[in-house]
Amino acid sequence: MVATRHYLTESSTVATRHAVDAREARAVSLPSTGVGLVQTRFWHSPLPLMLESGATLHNWNLAYEAYGRLNAARDNAILIMHALSGDAHVAGRFSSQDRKPGWWDAMVGPGRAFDTNRFFVLCANVLGGCRGSTGPGSVNPLTEQPYRLDFPVITIGDMVAAQVRLLDALGVEQVRAVVGGSMGGMQVIELAVHYPERVRLAIPLATTARSNAQAIAWSSIGRRAITNDPAWQDGNYRAQPANGLALARMIAHMTYVSEERLDRRFDRSLQSPAGLRYVLDREFAIESYLDYQGQSFVERFDANSYLYITKAMDYWDVAANAPSLASAFAPARCRWLVASYSSDWLYPPAESELMVVAIRGSGGLVDYHPFTSSFGHDAFLLEEAALTPVLQAALAE
Amino acid sequence: MVATRHYLTESSTVATRHAVDAREARAVSLPSTGVGLVQTRFWHSPLPLMLESGATLHNWNLAYEAYGRLNAARDNAILIMHALSGDAHVAGRFSSQDRKPGWWDAMVGPGRAFDTNRFFVLCANVLGGCRGSTGPGSVNPLTEQPYRLDFPVITIGDMVAAQVRLLDALGVEQVRAVVGGSMGGMQVIELAVHYPERVRLAIPLATTARSNAQAIAWSSIGRRAITNDPAWQDGNYRAQPANGLALARMIAHMTYVSEERLDRRFDRSLQSPAGLRYVLDREFAIESYLDYQGQSFVERFDANSYLYITKAMDYWDVAANAPSLASAFAPARCRWLVASYSSDWLYPPAESELMVVAIRGSGGLVDYHPFTSSFGHDAFLLEEAALTPVLQAALAE
CATH class of the missing domain: 3.40.50.1820 (Alpha/Beta hydrolase fold, catalytic domain)
Known part of the structure; x- marks a missing residue:
């Protein structure tokens, strides 16, 4: 041994x-x-x-x-x-x-x-x-x-x-x-x-x-976010499927935090001091925060690894x-x-x-x-x- | 009046x-x-x-x-x-x-x-x-x-x-x-x-x-699932952005159910009676269930409406x-x-x-x-x- x-x-x-x-x-x-x-x-x-x-x-x-x-x-x-x-x-x-x-x-x-x-x-x-x-x-x-x-x-x-x-x-x-x-x-x-x-x-x-079923569900949804991205190319990407991987991370991040902390930190604060803009795009600070979480993950984690590791967790x-x-x-x-x-x-x-x-x-x-x-x-x-x-x-x- | x-x-x-x-x-x-x-x-x-x-x-x-x-x-x-x-x-x-x-x-x-x-x-x-x-x-x-x-x-x-x-x-x-x-x-x-x-x-x-921040976050993530889909075409699709809209629904569905019910209904049951296949694709019943939730939503709900209505909820x-x-x-x-x-x-x-x-x-x-x-x-x-x-x-x- x-x-x-x-x-x-x-x-x-x-x-x-x-x-x-x-x-x-x-x-x-x-x-x-x-x-x-x-x-x-x-x-x-x-x-x-x-x-x-x-x-x-x-x-x-x-x-x-x-x-x-x-x-x-x-x-x-x-x-x-x-x-x-x-x-x-x-x-x-x-x-x-x-x-x-x-x-x-x-x-x-x-x-x-x-x-x-x-x-x-x-x-x-x-x-x-x-x-x-x-x-x-x-x-x-x-x-x-x-x-x-x-x-x-x-x-x-x-x-x-x-x-x-x-x-x-x-x-x-x-x-x-x-x-x-x-x-x-x-x-x-x-x-x-x-x-x-x-x-x-x-x-x-x-x-x-x-x-359990809930954990497998979130894991599977994260994988779907990646495989939905055409840039994933069935795993044969040269550049990361950035949109999909970022979305997977945003979803996962939500499962890591609590409602109480999100509310205490972000409440309904807006990105722009000018107030509501009435546009479909991001307006609330929590949205920009999630976006940042997603983008920074793309810089440090490989999309295919994310698929394999979450799958291993599901088998657990x-x-x-x-x-x-x-x-x-x-x-x-x-x-x-x-x-x-x-x-x-x-x-x-x-x-x-x-x-x-x-x-x-x-x-x-x-x-x-x-x-x-x-x-x-x-x-x-x-x-x-x-x-x-x-x-x-x-x-x- | x-x-x-x-x-x-x-x-x-x-x-x-x-x-x-x-x-x-x-x-x-x-x-x-x-x-x-x-x-x-x-x-x-x-x-x-x-x-x-x-x-x-x-x-x-x-x-x-x-x-x-x-x-x-x-x-x-x-x-x-x-x-x-x-x-x-x-x-x-x-x-x-x-x-x-x-x-x-x-x-x-x-x-x-x-x-x-x-x-x-x-x-x-x-x-x-x-x-x-x-x-x-x-x-x-x-x-x-x-x-x-x-x-x-x-x-x-x-x-x-x-x-x-x-x-x-x-x-x-x-x-x-x-x-x-x-x-x-x-x-x-x-x-x-x-x-x-x-x-x-x-x-x-x-x-x-x-x-609150949590509700806005999930809503924003759902919109991202749709706008990530190239088939969405900045809203100018002829056929629905099916992958993105289905994913948005899968995410939302998870926020509508409880861990207890998911576990009671699906636990770790597999889709195939042959047991684990060790593939990246769906293997658990909960995954197929979510997939069904997503697919059936695409047949009855418009992606752009989903963007507008969730945004209205965020403003609430x-x-x-x-x-x-x-x-x-x-x-x-x-x-x-x-x-x-x-x-x-x-x-x-x-x-x-x-x-x-x-x-x-x-x-x-x-x-x-x-x-x-x-x-x-x-x-x-x-x-x-x-x-x-x-x-x-x-x-x-």
């Missing part, structure tokens, strides 16, 4: 041209500045991956980032699983000119929830992704052309199987904790249930043990081959920390509660934290101050 | 080719069969309509249906206001071959909530609509071409002003009640507040006194020119019956409660019925059995 380091290859992304070695950067950064400068690494799998669909993936890579040091016992790794639109870049900046840090920066660094003085923190871009790991935009070794829609359909199980290979390559037999929200939480559950010996503590946030059902949810959780050997957020209507607290009951029913130990928050599904990313002490307490045990 | 009948013109829609006179049909129908055979009528306004935007609409019509008889005192009219995708065809069938009755058939007829033995029940297709009333698909008298996007932007106030002209033409000075759900409820409020002498009882169901704010919600309701002189539905997340009960507080604060009399229902926003159409006795009691007073 434990592989040696010789599988590891490392290279720089375009974005890390000016990056320095992460350890060197951390040595000169203050604790309050988090992990400092980082770079994305790439691991090339020497072996093909058998997928749940029956297909086989050859010559595949995972992009990942790692912060802190793996200790000699190799038992201080924390694996972070990202959500639909996330990537391996959890924390730090690629250069001193980098405007924004990684997507969960406030959680990772010396003294933070995932304390890099103690832990080796790891995150890989999912299989099927578009941020360095092999996905529909990657070159198919058989044709030497991009896969596009020839990329095999993948599942949450496939994403996790790929990350287990990376753990093997890094020599991490068991992670101290695996943590993730939304689709990240699905991967957390998958790892804990299907690789029980690899996990000591599993932390699924704002997620579900199985995608930890109990697909089990007689009950409790029996599906029975193989797990870890402790659990489950968190939900009161205003999350995409994966509402009731979904987490079903999971908690199932884990307890299977004899598992679970701490459940139903947070009160107005941030909707996005709360798992935004309620960092509330989550930090809970995680620190769980990791201190 | 009271106009004479000579403004009335009547003709048949294509759908009523085989229809017989409504009164004749009712004479032979049993009470349990509702209003029997009906036909849509058309009223042509002899006067232009000044719109809130400042534009003027010339040569405009309203399509309407009427069931029961206006009594000699002309005080037994009930005006039904339809929602976004509704029309004047509330009850009955156009022919004996007609597969489906009107959209609120169970509520209208002898012995039903709106008892046609007692009441003259009236409903007009809204201005901007595509079911017989003047809208963007109508011919512009100035150019003798369809308006398309030359149609002026309209508001809920404009829709109601047009219906007040119809009431004038029919000789109805005051309606016994005005009732409607969703956008219909907006019109109910508008009529009660801006034409206080015309209403005895106002019944807004599953609605809001002002469209009864308190736009008032210092408070209570002062906005102050001009009303009617009694109120307000109903909300627990699982309605588009116009949640809290929106109705704000309205109830405002009406009471303005000195108005209001009965509030917060129904418990799992049907989501659509409950106002589906919880007929629960609503009927409440309406009957209110109309008996």
